[in-house]
Amino acid sequence: MLKNLNRVFLLFFISIIILSGCGKSEKPKKKFDTKPVSVKQFDTPPGADPSVSADLGGNGFKGDGWNTNTDYSILGNPKAVKGGSLIMTMGDFPPTLRNVGKDYNSYFIMMAEDMLYETLVGEDPVTGEYTPRLASHWQISQDRKTFRFRINPDARWADGKPVVAEDVIATWNLLVDPGILDPYYNELFNTYEKPVAESKYIVSVKSKLINWKQFVYFASSMKILPAHIIGNLTGKEYLDKYQFEFIPGSGPYVIDKNEIKKEQSIMIRRRSDYWAENGRFATGLNNFDLIRFDVVQDEMLEFEKFKKGETDVLIVNRAQTWNEKFDFEDFNRGIITRKKIYNENPVGISGIAFNMRKEPFNDARIRKAISFMYDRDKFNDKLFYKSYLPIDSYFQGTEFENPGSPKIRYNVDSARRLLAEAGWKEKNGDNYLIKDGKVFELDLPFQKGMDRYLTIFQEDLKNIGVKLNLKEIDPTAMFKAGNERAFTMIPINFSGLRIPSPESFLKSSTADEEGSPNWPGIKNQRIDELCAAYDTAFGVKSRINILREIDIIACNEFGIAFGWYSPYQRIAFHNKFGYPEGIIARNLDVITVLPYLWFNDPEKAAEYDMAVTDKSRKMNKEEEENKYWIKLKDKK
DSSP: OGGGTTTTTTOOTTOOOEEEOSOOSSSOOOOSOOOOBOOOOOOOOSSOOTTSOGGGTSTTOOOTTOBOOSSOOOSSOTTOOOOOEEEEEESSOOSOSOSSSTTOOSHHHHHHHHHHOBOSEEEOTTTOOEEESSEEEEEEOTTSOEEEEEEOTTOBOTTSOBOOHHHHHHHHHHHTOGGGOOHHHHHHHTTBOOOEESSSSEEEEEBSSOOTTHHIIIIIIOOBOOHHHHTTOOHHHHHHHTTTOOOOOSSSEEOOGGGEETTTEEEEEEBSSOTTTTOGGGTTOOOOSEEEEEEOOOHHHHHHHHHTTSOSEEEOOOHHHHHHSOOSHHHHTTSEEEEEEOOOOOOOEEEEEEOTTSSSTTSHHHHHHHHHTOOHHHHHHHTSTTOOEEOOSTTTTSTTOOTTSOOOOOOHHHHHHHHHHTTOOEEOTTSOEEETTEEOEEEEEEOTTTHHHHHHHHHHHHHTTOEEEEEEOOHHHHHHHHHTTOOSEEEEEEOOOSSOOGGGTTSGGGTTSTTSSOOSOOOOHHHHHHHHHHHTOOSHHHHHHHHHHHHHHHHTTTOEEEOEEOSSEEEEEESOEEOOTTSSOTTSOHHHHHHHHOEEOHHHHHHHHHHHHOTTOOOOOOOSEEOHHHHHHHHO
16 A cells, blocks of 8 residues: 555656557457466475475464454456456656656556565455455554564465565565665655564564554555565665566566567566466456557547547546547447446545745745636636536545635635735736736746646736746656756646555655655644654544644645546446446556456457447447445445
8 A cells, every 4th residue: 555655646647548459440450469478487386385384384374363364355357357458558658667766656657566566465445454465364463563474375476486574574675775766765664673584484574663554554555576686786776777677576467678668668468377366366357468558648649549449448537528529430339438437536636836945935825826816617617517626625535634624716806915915016017016126927837738727827817917937848857847846836636545644745854855745845843743643543533633634734834726636537448348346446546457457358349349340230338427336335
């Protein structure tokens, strides 16, 4: 979950991913050799090392006094069929292919690391309870500070070597190495003492502090890497060596460096010898033999490729696309279908961040005034077909949202009053506000497509005397500017956290940490105190109360002019796939989970192929709205 706690939070505009597959022609053709592969180099016998006793986790281990879970929900569809290919596109090639260290946080890495690497424990997709993964059993000491794990002796790296306790230690060593240039990870994992290998299969770690999230971070968030590959590398050496190369993991997929074309494409292949192929947690997952990611940056080209059958799945980010562009033959015949999926995926934070470290946004009155001019209702009415709802909280749509947080809506009078209070009263001949001989002028970078609403924002600001200069830049440059605090105001779009981690983006110490998500630079002593209290709040109700107080304080800093969110996720796809009843996971976005959750349905694919070649045929369409996860939540 840490990658769903910090890394996932930092997810930005860099990648808008579109999934795709075989091309549409007179008869659909197979484009790639999709046979599963093996990269095994070491032929390790199955099971435990016979030299390790049962008491130390070897053969005969009974698990007395340990925790495990054998009766848990599964995420995949038990009827899923293995095979076939899926081609996916990403809006930009990731700045690195590492899953640790500087610049790791892109959508592609978020997806790929779940396919290549594994954590010590997993979680039930319905209840959130811990489940086996690399570790078959685990323990939490009575004082909640020491955690022990018994690694499954059947677990194997892709190269055939066994997964052992030393791998956990090597991963921790890397995460605390300053050379990875990730201060947050360094600080987080330094809250543990160095893990200890009690045996080949048993590893323990002691937390330096009492924090209800400490087990979560270490057990179900930290992706384990092989010690025999990274064990002798410094953080700097790791960054340099694996900037654009993947370390083979223990997961079901591998990436060959020869199938990485920088700035163009990346190929992921399913392993034929995945150690947990028949494990309960893998039921119905990891179905495509091959997944290819191609860089496609133009949004119109994206849609045309999809319509032509050159891509299979379209993540529909624009309401305009959803409402205006789905009146064509293949959609009307059911060859292409679409879904609105409601689940519990955290909303996250979007809008425009103000750099509170710099003028003029070091003045809260200016931040609030500009927020009053960000007319989200107008954008929604004019551009978004009233598809969205305004964000008014750092924890929007969750039980942690404070209902008393300020609800900022378009208000010219309030904006003018605040600007006047801050000294911006006079105007020049061009009708722009001036103070001390300077025009009130702001620079705002933007990504292609944002100009639809930002030009409205620009005009509204002009009407009150504020000059807004818009400059289009690429996603990578925008992300870099935010991380380095090299902006006055900047659009943001951070994904939400399944388990809120306010210390990662609202604590004062993160304001000046390059690379942290505290882009506005919020520093508030009371928030710091509440973050400390939150860490030791083992009761759910107390955590809710703490986060609600953090929320209202942070909102009243006005570090962000909040944006909007959709209560559902929209996708369109060529009608040949199978998937679970809920389409995607309970609390994840569709981009993250679809590649290893869906599968090629043989019956649908056969019907699809016939419909493609015979224009008199139609395919049945399912209900467009899917509320499986919401209904399940309501039953609880």
